[in-house]
Structures are given as C-alpha cells and as structure tokens.
Amino acid sequence: xxxxxxxxxxxxxxxxxxxxxxxxxxxxxxxxxxxxxxxxxxxxxxxxxxxxxxxxxxxxxxxxxxxxxxxxxxxxxxxxxxxxxxxxxxxxxxxxxxxxxxxxxxxxxxxxxxxxxxxxxxxxxxxxxxxxxxxxxxxxxxxxxxxxxxxxxxxxxxxxxxxxxxxxxxxxxxxxxxxxxxxxxxxxxxxxxxxxxxxxxxxxxxxxxxxxxxxxxxxxxxxxxxxxxxxxxxxxxxxxxxxxxxxxxxxxxxxxxxxxxxxxxxxxxxxxxxxxxxxxxxxxxxxxxxxxxxxxxxxxxxxxxxxxxxxxxxxxxxxxxxxxxxxxxxxxxxxxxxxxxxxxxxxxxxxxxxxxxxxxxxxxxxxxxxxxxxxxxxxxxxxxxxxxxxxxxxxxxxxxxxxxxxxxxxxxxxxxxxxxxxxxxxxxxxxxxxxxxxxxxxxxxxxxxxxxxxxxxxxxxxxxxxxxxxxxxxxxxxxxxxxxxxxxxxxxxxxxxxxxxxxxxxxxxxxxxxxxxxx
Numbered sequence: 001x002x003x004x005x006x007x008x009x010x011x012x013x014x015x016x017x018x019x020x021x022x023x024x025x026x027x028x029x030x031x032x033x034x035x036x037x038x039x040x041x042x043x044x045x046x047x048x049x050x051x052x053x054x055x056x057x058x059x060x061x062x063x064x065x066x067x068x069x070x071x072x073x074x075x076x077x078x079x080x081x082x083x084x085x086x087x088x089x090x091x092x093x094x095x096x097x098x099x100x101x102x103x104x105x106x107x108x109x110x111x112x113x114x115x116x117x118x119x120x121x122x123x124x125x126x127x128x129x130x131x132x133x134x135x136x137x138x139x140x141x142x143x144x145x146x147x148x149x150x151x152x153x154x155x156x157x158x159x160x161x162x163x164x165x166x167x168x169x170x171x172x173x174x175x176x177x178x179x180x181x182x183x184x185x186x187x188x189x190x191x192x193x194x195x196x197x198x199x200x201x202x203x204x205x206x207x208x209x210x211x212x213x214x215x216x217x218x219x220x221x222x223x224x225x226x227x228x229x230x231x232x233x234x235x236x237x238x239x240x241x242x243x244x245x246x247x248x249x250x251x252x253x254x255x256x257x258x259x260x261x262x263x264x265x266x267x268x269x270x271x272x273x274x275x276x277x278x279x280x281x282x283x284x285x286x287x288x289x290x291x292x293x294x295x296x297x298x299x300x301x302x303x304x305x306x307x308x309x310x311x312x313x314x315x316x317x318x319x320x321x322x323x324x325x326x327x328x329x330x331x332x333x334x335x336x337x338x339x340x341x342x343x344x345x346x347x348x349x350x351x352x353x354x355x356x357x358x359x360x361x362x363x364x365x366x367x368x369x370x371x372x373x374x375x376x377x378x379x380x381x382x383x384x385x386x387x388x389x390x391x392x393x394x395x396x397x398x399x400x401x402x403x404x405x406x407x408x409x410x411x412x413x414x415x416x417x418x419x420x421x422x423x424x425x426x427x428x429x430x431x432x433x434x435x436x437x438x439x440x441x442x443x444x445x446x447x448x449x450x451x452x453x454x455x456x457x458x459x460x461x462x463x464x465x466x467x468x469x470x471x472x473x474x475x476x477x478x479x480x481x482x483x484x485x486x487x488x489x490x491x492x493x494x495x496x497x498x499x500x501x502x503x504x505x506x507x508x509x510x511x512x513x514x515x516x517x518x519x
Contacts, residue, residue, distance in 0.1 A: 042268040042307060044275065044375025047297065047382055052279040054288075081196060082150050082159040085128070085135040090162045095134070098169055102216050103127055118212075119356070121314070126216075129209035130170065136188050137173050138162040147195040170217050174233060177218040181233035185210045186240060204241070211237045260447040262440070264460035267453065271307050273443055274300040275379065291422065294410035297383055298419055299439050301376070302432075306453045308373040309351055313436075313450035314358065317427045319351065319418040321384060326352050326369075327397040347397055349377060383407045384418070 091099070107123045109116075118126075139145045145160040173184045189206060192198045198206075211234060218231045230238070262270065278296045282288055302316055309315070319325050328350060331343040351370040358367065372380070378388075385392070386405025402408060413420040421427055433449050440448035 042272045042304070042375065044272075044304070044373065044379075046378040048276065048279040050280055053281040053285055054277060054279045054283045056283050081148055083135075084139055084145075084147055084159060084196075085132040086138065086162055086164065090135075090138075090164055091131075092164055092166045092168055094166065095164070095168045095170075099127060099130060102130070102170070102213070105216055106212065125205075126209045126212050129206055130213055132206070133173050133185065133188050133210065133213075134164070134168065134170075135162060136191060137184065138164045138168070140191065141184070141187075147191060170213060174214050174217050177231040177233050179232040179236040181218070181231075182214065182236040182240075185214070185237060189240070207237065207241050211241065260437075260440075260449065260452060262444060262446050262448050262456060264456050266444065267303075267448075267456055268307060270440065270444055271300070271303045274303050274439065278379070290407075290410045294407040295422060297379060297407045298411075299435070301379055301383055302419065302436060302450075303439070304376050304379070305372065306450060308376060309370040310454045310457045311351070311370065312358065312454070313429065313432055315351060315353075316419060316450065317417070317429070317432055318357065320416055321402060321418055322399075324352055324357055325418055326350055327400075329396050329398050347377075348372075349380060 103123045103126070106126065107117045107120055136147070139160050139162050140147050143160060143163060151160050173188075174181050175184075189203060189210075192203060192206065214234045214237060215230070218233055220230055274296070278293060278300055280288055280293055305316065305319075315324075326349070327347050329345060329347045332346045333341050334344050336342040349372040351372070353367040353370070355366055381388070381397070384406045385397075385400060385403040386407075392400075408418070408420065411420045411422060412424045413426075414424045415426045417426050419427055421431060436450050437447050440446055
C-alpha cells in the first residue's frame with residue numbers, strides 16, 4: 001500500500017510540474033504591483049499595457065502545435081453510444097404542441113395550482129427527458145433497437161431511425177393515471193441502467209423529471225375528505241425514487257477526474273496566465289483585432305470571477321449590470337499624514353442573488369452578497385466601461401450602464417447580460433462550458449469545466465485543513481449549499497485522504513496517554 005501511495009504522490013508531483021511548465025512564468029510579475037506577484041499565484045490588477053505582446057499565439061496552427069483537440073479528450077470511462085432521444089426534426093407537430101403546453105404549464109401560475117411554477121431551466125430539463133423517453137419508445141420499444149448497437153447504414157445520422165407516429169403523445173408512455181401507467185417509464189429506467197450504463201445520479205435526475213411529467217399529464221385526484229392527492233401513476237414513480245435515493249448519493253463518478261482536475265494553486269496560476277493573454281499585440285508585435293482582445297478579456301474574467309466566487313456557471317451566464325452585478329460605494333475613514341483622518345471613496349463589486357437567481361434559492365432564499373476580489377476590478381471595469389476616465393470615475397460607478405468604450409462593446413451584444421458569445425448572443429450552458437474547457441485544455445492539458453471549480457476549492461480547503469468548522473459552514477452558505485453537500489458531493493478527496501488526519505490524531509492521543517501514565 002505504501003508503494004502505491006508513493007507512486008501516486010510521484011505521479012501527482014510530476015503532473016503539477018508539467019502544468020506549471022505549460023503555464024510558464026509571467027514576465028509581468030515584477031510590474032508596478034511590486035515583489036514577485038500574488039502569494040497565491042494570481043496577481044490580477046490592470047490588464048496588460050498597450051505595448052505588451054502575447055508570449056505565443058492563442059489561436060491558429062502555431063497555437064495548436066502539440067495540443068489535443070477538445071473533442072478527442074475523454075473524461076469518462078464509458079464508451080460513446082449512439083444517441084436515442086428524439087431530435088427536433090423527428091418530433092411530429094401534435095407532439096411539439098403538447099411539449100410546448102407542458103413547458104408553459106409548469107413555468108406559469110394557474111388557477112388552482114398548488115405549487116409554484118418551476119424555473120425555465122428546470123422545465124427545459126423536463127423537455128429533454130421527455131425527448132429521451134419518447135426516443136426510447138420509438139426506436140427501441142416500437143423499432144426493436146437495443147439502444148447500444150450503432151447503425152450499419154452510413155447514411156443514418158449516427159443512430160437508428162425513430163419513425164415517430166404522427167399521433168405520438170406523452171400519453172403513449174404514460175397511458176393511464178393508475179399504477180400501471182408508470183410501467184413504461186420504469187422499463188425505460190431499467191433500460192438506461194442495463195443498456196446505457198447510466199450512473200445512479202443520472203437515473204435519479206431522470207426519475208425526478210419523469211415524476212414531473214406524469215404530474216403535469218395526469219394532474220391530481222381528490223380523496224374522500226376533499227383534499228388533493230397524487231395520482232397512483234405518480235406515487236408508483238415516487239416509490240421507485242425512494243428506493244434509489246441512497247444509490248444516487250453514493251454512486252461513483254463516471255468521469256476520469258485526472259483528465260480535468262486542477263489543484264487550486266494551479267487554477268489560480270491559470271487565471272493569471274489568462275490575464276497575460278489580454279495583451280493587445282501579437283507575439284510578433286502586430287496589433288490584435290479588438291474582438292480577439294475582447295474575447296481574451298472575457299475569458300480571463302470568467303475564470304477570475306470563479307476564483308473569487310466559486311459559483312455555478314449560471315451565475316456567469318446571467319450576470320447583469322445593475323441587477324445581479326452591483327457596485328456599492330462608500331466613504332472610508334483612513335489615517336492620513338500628521339495623524340489626520342480623511343475620508344476616501346471606496347467601491348465594492350458584488351454579485352447579488354434573489355431566490356429566483358440560483359439553483360437552491362427555493363431552499364435558502366436570498367443569498368448574502370458575493371464579494372469580488374479587488375484584483376479583479378481594473379479588468380472588470382475595462383470590460384464594462386473602457387479605459388479609466390478620471391471625470392467619469394469621479395461621478396461614481398453605482399448607476400453607470402454599459403459603455404461603448406468597454407471591451408464588451410466589441411462583441412456587439414444584443415442582450416443585457418455582462419458576458420456575451422462572439423456572435424453577440426447570450427451564452428448557453430454548452431457553449432460556455434466548451435469555451436472554459438478549451439482555454440483550460442490549451443494551457444494546462446486539463447479539460448476543466450466551470451462547475452468543477454466548486455469541487456476544486458472545497459477539496460483544497462478541506463484537504464489543507466486551513467478552515468475552521470465555522471468557516472466551512474460559512475463557505476457552504478456563501479456557495480448556496482448545505483454543509484452535508486459540501487462534505488459528500490463537492491469534497492473529492494479519497495477516503496484515505498479524508499482519514500489521514502485521524503491517523504496523526506490517534507498517534508498524538510496515544511502519546512499523550514503514555515506521558516500521563518508515565519507521570
């Protein structure tokens with residue numbers, strides 16, 4: 001066992017050294033900030049000046065030399081299987097109308113509705129699961145496909161034809177409100193487990209969405225006392241859900257963590273390297289297009305904000321100046337010369353979330369203000385407003401809107417969110433995740449994604465033992481989850497790493513006991 005542990009430690013050390021070499025040393029580390037830069041590897045501060053060159057290309061053939069394409073990097077041990085969900089072009093018109101009614105129904109308040117409407121993102125999940133269930137029904141249940149064998153016909157789009165009937169409906173897969181009405185949904189879950197090899201957590205997600213679909217389709221019934229109660233079809237699925245809850249919380253991760261994991265110090269060095277890539281000149285001294293620099297500044301901010309506020313990527317996508325991104329200004333008393341006290345105007349940039357702005361808002365309500373690190377302010381304000389302007393800055397930042405001089409304006413956004421895709425559209429989940437992973441992969445060789453940042457910081461804090469129980473509880477509240485989820489879901493240390501402090505503790509206890517007995 002000791003040999004295996006030593007080999008693993010050697011592997012990790014070699015990997016960290018390789019990442020450090022890829023990130024390189026920042027020549028700006030001895031800039032006006034002084035010293036050798038930030039103690040944690042992230043210096044922050046002002047963006048590179050007008051005469052700063054890129055260390056090497058960030059796009060094109062030279063940038064790709066020795067790199068692996070993002071799509072070729074596998075972070076899961078499971079093999080790729082043909083898709084089975086119905087595509088949009090396979091959905092008959094009547095079914096499209098039904099799914100549209102479902103989406104509107106679960107996101108809208110209605111007369112007699114017992115529960116509050118769900119968020120659009122949740123309803124989108126219901127929609128995707130419905131497409132999966134109906135795709136299985138058409139391709140496998142009606143078409144005879146096993147769900148795993150690729151099609152032999154090269155003209156097919158990577159999967160077997162659905163041949164969906166024109167009158168296809170959710171009632172085909174939830175045919176009745178009695179318990180038997182859940183039979184096909186349960187068979188679908190069994191197929192996901194046996195043929196597709198999904199994890200318990202994925203099965204639990206599918207089951208939650210299936211329950212919601214059955215509720216919408218069959219509504220509720222009234223008992224003998226006039227009280228509303230769920231239909232038997234729903235209760236049958238709930239019964240299955242109760243049996244799966246333990247598996248869902250204890251299931252192993254499908255992903256190969258080593259292919260995408262960065263230790264927290266490496267992540268902070270990556271943040272600094274991305275700031276370095278905001279240089280306005282190419283590596284040969286030519287002026288870069290404004291749009292390229294704007295995308296570089298945006299990439300840096302996306303990574304840097306998560307270094308301050310390790311939140312879900314939804315926070316980045318839906319950040320909006322004046323609503324969820326707020327500047328608070330105040331006068332601060334500081335000691336001046338000759339013992340005088342003078343007032344200095346200060347500002348704090350914060351992220352503010354109402355219960356509707358984050359995933360667990362229904363359970364935790366409005367969140368405390370999430371304060372951004374001051375090292376981020378120069379880049380953030382350059383993105384929003386442009387170069388520093390003493391006259392404008394003197395008027396304050398609280399009520400300022402987006403400026404045509406900021407780097408953001410170079411992308412010509414057609415929306416009010418802080419961050420934007422290169423085509424001016426708002427970010428969606430997949431595009432933001434790919435952009436994030438592509439940058440991390442190019443610079444570190446790791447396919448890191450935005451959500452993993454939460455796991456990395458919690459694993460670092462708990463693994464290094466640098467926080468008290470009160471601080472860990474505060475961190476869980478800050479990040480919008482329970483202390484139990486912090487321990488069970490986000491802490492990725494192995495069992496051996498988690499119990500290591502106990503070994504030292506027992507040795508200390510035994511040593512003290514021996515000393516006491518000797519006296």
